[in-house]
Amino acid sequence: MNGRLSRSVIDWEQQYRRTVIISDTVATAFVVAAIGGFFGVRNASNWHEKWGILAFGTELLVLGALATTRAWAPAVLGEGAEEFRRLGRSLFTAAVVLALGGIALTSHNIKLWVFVAIPAITLVTMTERYLLRLWLHKQRNYGRCLRPVLAAGSPATVRDLIARTRKFPHLGWRVEAVCTPYALGPGGDRLDGVPVVGRLTDVANHVRRDGYRVVAVTPDPYWTPDRLQRLAWNLEGGDAEMVVAPVLMEVAGPRLHVDAVLGMPMLRVSMPAFTGGPRAVKAVVDRLGAAILLVLFAPLMLLVGLLVLVDSRGGVFYRQHRVGKDGRQFTLVKFRTMVPGADRARAELADRNEGAGLLFKLRRDPRVTRVGGVLRRYSLDELPQLLNVLTGSMSLVGPRPPLPEESAAYGPDIRRRLLVKPGLTGLWQISGRSDLPWEEAVRLDLRYVEDWSLALDAVILWKTLRAVLQGQGAY
Structure with missing residues (x-):
């Protein structure tokens, strides 16, 4: 690692940012030209006077909003839901300003x-951003377009960071070096395969000398406010970004705010929002989306129902009691994928359980029918749950709906999953489903409960299609 490598990292970041800006500009111009051209032909007499001005003004307004809301900031490009949240905020701002301008100018168009x-x-820009993100994530899976990270903290917290960066390379971090409270020796010592290059007192020197792009400070008693401030000062003027991991590791996103209180910077953690405007919007989107999807998938659901009837003896649907919001039970509806009496046969298969934690799962479950195996692989058996969403017992996105016996065994922390409606899909669905360890599945559900936002829902819904087509973890 050296300064030249850091320079190459900055180069690909700037190149990717330029690509995003150009793509946004071209996409906006294309939509504006297409709409202006189509409707302008019908109003050819005033095209140059009105339509041309409105078209050009709309594009300038959109691009200006993207720049103002920092939707092109390198820190958010290709990173989580924040990129799409800022993009949506920019376009909403442009729409409001455009509407107010139209009222002021009394424009009828x-x-x-x-x-x-x-x-x-x-629609076009979000699709374009998603395609660019797919390309970036593919490069990162090959070990390219990664930001070199120097991690500084206690060995336990640094190990956790290393494990997470290796498990999720698409996030763009690769821990290249470690500083701990004590250096284990010159050059040769490693922490989970990563060289320990020095002590916590040496962080700034190593960054200046070797050109790391990110300095990730993880919890350790050494990091007092004065020492963190001095480290930030010592990193000024360089290309390194300092990132401090809070003690509340699983709280992130819209709930974290940095405020000045009595002249001191404070990390403010707002309460999870379980009511209010965004939740009302989510409820409307859930029911409207379920109604639309039921209409669209009606022919497919009819075909699946016929295949279930032809394949094996029994009814089309399988009904099961599940636990929903606030611990209330409801009847979940699915296409039947097992032979009749499968529930009674579960006890005989208990010793073969491959599920994690409280879950019961078998990769090759003898109770699953031939058609049922296909339905499960592509999650087609879950389509009737749209009826649960339509009636309000479930949401399109949320934690996995547990069985009553599962929820009865929940501790106080896991019971937080029941603070919101269970979902047809969720973070667990796009992260491996049944292949996930129990602890990871719980962590993802709790993360969703804590950090929920409309933008996160949109990202999960978008990624669900790919997860379903790949069939990973579905059995």
């Missing part, structure tokens, strides 16, 4: 640009 152009730009 402004509705077209507010209610047609901006939504179309939103």
Whole structure:
């Protein structure tokens, strides 16, 4: 690692940012030109005077909003839901400003640009951003386009960081070196395969000398406020970004805020939002989305129902009691994928259980029918759960709905999963499903409960399609 390597890292970051900016500009221009051209032909007499001005003004307004809300900031490009949250905020801001401008100028054509152009730009730019992100994540899975990280903290917390970066390379970090409270020896000592290059007192010197892109400070008693401040000062003027891991490791996203209290910076953790405007929007989206999906999938559901009837003896649907929000039980509906009497035969298979924690799962479950195996692989058996979403007992996105016997064994911490409605899909669905260890599945559900946002829901729904097509962890 040296300064030249750090320079190459910065180069690919800047190149990727330029690519995003150009793609956003081209996508916006394409939508504006297409809409302006289509409707302008019908109004050819005033095209240059009105339509041309509105089209050009709309594009400038959208690009200006993207720049103002820092939707092109390198720190968010390709990283989590924040990129799409900022993109959505930018386009919403552009729509509001455009509408207010239309009212002020008494323009009769402004509705077209507010209610047609901006939504179309939103759809195209989000699709374009997602495709660019797929390319970036593919490069990172091959070990390219990664930010070299110097981790500094206690061995236990650094090991946790190393494990997470290796498990999720698409996040873009690779721990290249470690500083701990004590250096184990010159050059040769390692922590989970990563060289220990020095003590915590040496962090700034190593960053300046070797050119690491990120300094990840993990918890350790050494890190007092004064020492963190001095480290931040010593890193000024360089290319390194300092990242401090809070003690509340699983709280992130919109709930964390840095405020100045009595002249001191404080990390403020807001309470999880279980009511209010965003939750009302989520409820509307759930029921409207379920109704639309039921109409779209009606022919497929009819075909699946016929295949279930033809394949084996029994009914089309399987009904099961599950536990929902606030511990209330409801009846979950699925397509039947097992032979009749499968529940009674479960006790005989208990010694073959391959599920983690409280879950009962078998990769080759003898109770599953031939059609049922296909339905499970591609999650087609879960389509009737859209009825549960439509009636309000479930959500499109949320934690996995547990069985009553599972929830009865929950401790106080795991019971937080029941603070929100269970979901047809969720973080567990896009992260491996049944292949996940029990602790990881619980952690993902709790993370969703703690850090929920509309943007996170949108990302999960988008990724669910790929997870379903791949069939990973579905059995």
